[in-house]
Structure formats: structure tokens, C-alpha cells
Amino acid sequence: MxxxxxxxxxxxxxxxxxxxxxxxxxxxxxxxxxxxxxxxxxxxxxxxxxxxxxxxxxxxxxxxxxxxxxxxxxxxxxxxxxxxxxxxxxxxxxxxxxxxxxxxxxxxxxxxxxxxxxxxxxxxxxxxxxxxxxLSPEITKRVIGEFVHARTPRPPVRSVGELTAREAEVLALIARGLSNAEIAHRLTITDHTVKTHINRLFTKLELRDRAQAVIAAYELGLARVGGGTG
The missing domain is CATH 3.40.50.2300 (Response regulator)
Known part of the structure; x- marks a missing residue:
């Protein structure tokens, strides 16, 4: 991205x-x-x-x-x-x-x-x-992913159940380093719809920006080491 x-x-x-x-x-x-x-x-x-x-x-x-x-x-x-x-x-x-x-x-x-x-x-x-x-897919996502899976487990502060299926899908694609335009193309929806989903999931999960969104995606199991999604 x-x-x-x-x-x-x-x-x-x-x-x-x-x-x-x-x-x-x-x-x-x-x-x-x-x-x-x-x-x-x-x-x-x-x-x-x-x-x-x-x-x-x-x-x-x-x-x-x-x-x-x-x-x-x-x-x-x-x-x-x-x-x-x-x-x-x-x-x-x-x-x-x-x-x-x-x-x-x-x-x-x-x-x-x-x-x-x-x-x-x-x-x-x-x-x-x-x-x-x-968020470089080649560097940042790998670093976050490797450490999230290696660090000591802690009580979850977020739940994937707070998101709709589409919001979870968008969050997983953010974690893979896709831009809004790329997410829109992948899901065959408009840029405006992507922004709406992002705003809603940011509010639900109390996220500040895409960096924290990537972390949340790993913590919720929506992304995993190696570039795939959960």
C-alpha cells in the first residue's frame, strides 16, 4: 500500500x-x-x-x-x-x-x-x-504478524462478532496491504462503500488508523503470517 x-x-x-x-x-x-x-x-x-x-x-x-x-x-x-x-x-x-x-x-x-x-x-x-x-506489505505486515503470533496471549479486547461479514472482509484486506481502490475492485463495490465499511469498523473496534487496523486483524484471526487471511 x-x-x-x-x-x-x-x-x-x-x-x-x-x-x-x-x-x-x-x-x-x-x-x-x-x-x-x-x-x-x-x-x-x-x-x-x-x-x-x-x-x-x-x-x-x-x-x-x-x-x-x-x-x-x-x-x-x-x-x-x-x-x-x-x-x-x-x-x-x-x-x-x-x-x-x-x-x-x-x-x-x-x-x-x-x-x-x-x-x-x-x-x-x-x-x-x-x-x-x-504499511508496506513486504515489511510492516510481516513484522506485526510474526510478533502477534509469538507474543504471550492476552485477554481479547475486541471480538470479530462486533463486525458484519463484509466489515470483517474489508478489515482482512486492509491487513493484506490493499488500498481502498483495490478493496473496492476486489469486492466489486464502490470506493464510497469501502470508506463506509472502514468508518464503521474503525468505530466498532475503536481504531485510530490503518496501522491499528492491521494489528486488530491479526488479533482477531482475520490475518495470519504468510500473507493469507483467517
Whole structure:
């Protein structure tokens, strides 16, 4: 799934990473773009929360492993509060499955590998700033899927019985990385109908975005490791 990039306006971003070289690299790269303005930097989670509160950016690029407060706790703090429109894009290295899962569950809109290419970085920032989840079928779904099946079972907080058969079908297709247009084509329904189903299932399951929808699909057994649906 690709998502829709932000088309107008300047994206105000904060970069938080305890590695100065990595942080400076991201800041310099983003600074070359006319539609992106870096309004703050942070070297740990506590500072990231403070800078985000002071600057109210559109997006925070947030490293998971940072001193004083890790990226997951910082994401919860940054995203807390009614009317908060800031988005969080997690910076990580491949293999931190548990951290990625928990960050998405905390409300982050996706994650970006630290060795991503420049075009991938720009695409990720623009997609997440536009309000979309960055869910790569090749990376994100596999990471979430593997960890959901490996983690210690917990009491279910959601039930597939809350959804209609069609809503469950739409949720399963979201977990497979399909866009609204692709879901409409697959189910032979209109884009508007797809949006209606998504809005309803988001309300029923109390989901924030497509990232949390993918997690819910795995928890409810509507998706499984290997790319299939339940």
C-alpha cells in the first residue's frame, strides 16, 4: 500500500534520535525539500515530548531506543490529548519486532528503517503527514504478524462478532496491504462503500488508523503470517 502524499502546505517535522549522526543526516536530507521544514530536534524521549509540545509539528520522526524515555512511551505522550493532529513515524532497525508492534499499538502511523533510501524517507514523511498509515506489505505486515503470533496471549479486547461479514472482509484486506481502490475492485463495490465499511469498523473496534487496523486483524484471526487471511 502506498497511501496519498500530502499535496499542499509545508510539513513541519521534528526529528528525535539519540545518535547525532543519524539525527543530523535526517535533518539535512529533509531540509533540502521545499515542502518540509524541520522545526525541532531531540536526542532523547523526554526532549522529544517537550519539543513536540512546543512546536506542535505535523510529524515526529521518533527513534524507538532512546535514553530517559523510549520511543514507545514518547509516542504515547506526544499523541495524547484531544485534538492532537501530530503524527508519529517510528525510526527503527529491522528485527525490533516487539518494539514496532507496541509503537503501532501506541498510535504511531508506521515505521521507517534507518537505512531507508532518500526517496523512501521523503515518501514516508509525506504519506504519514497526510494522515495515512505507512504499511508496506513486504515489511510492516510481516513484522506485526510474526510478533502477534509469538507474543504471550492476552485477554481479547475486541471480538470479530462486533463486525458484519463484509466489515470483517474489508478489515482482512486492509491487513493484506490493499488500498481502498483495490478493496473496492476486489469486492466489486464502490470506493464510497469501502470508506463506509472502514468508518464503521474503525468505530466498532475503536481504531485510530490503518496501522491499528492491521494489528486488530491479526488479533482477531482475520490475518495470519504468510500473507493469507483467517
Amino acid at each position: 502506498t497511501g496519498t502524499e500530502k499535496e499542499t502546505g509545508v510539513i513541519r517535522a521534528v526529528v528525535a534520535d539519540d545518535q547525532a549522526v543519524v539525527r543530523t543526516g535526517f535533518v539535512n536530507l529533509l531540509g533540502t525539500q521545499e515542502d518540509i521544514e524541520v522545526v525541532g530536534e531531540a536526542e532523547d524521549g523526554v526532549q522529544a515530548v517537550r519539543v513536540a509540545a512546543e512546536t506542535r509539528p505535523d510529524l515526529v520522526l521518533l527513534d524507538i531506543r532512546m535514553p530517559r524515555m523510549n520511543g514507545i512511551e514518547a509516542a504515547r505522550e506526544i499523541l495524547a490529548g484531544a485534538g492532537n493532529t501530530t503524527k508519529v513515524l517510528i525510526l527503527t532497525t529491522f528485527g525490533l519486532d516487539e518494539y514496532v508492534y507496541d509503537a503501532l499499538a501506541a498510535g504511531a502511523s508506521g515505521f521507517l528503517l534507518k537505512d531507508a533510501t532518500f526517496p523512501e524517507l521523503l515518501h514516508a514523511v509525506r504519506v504519514v503527514a497526510a494522515g495515512n498509515a505507512l
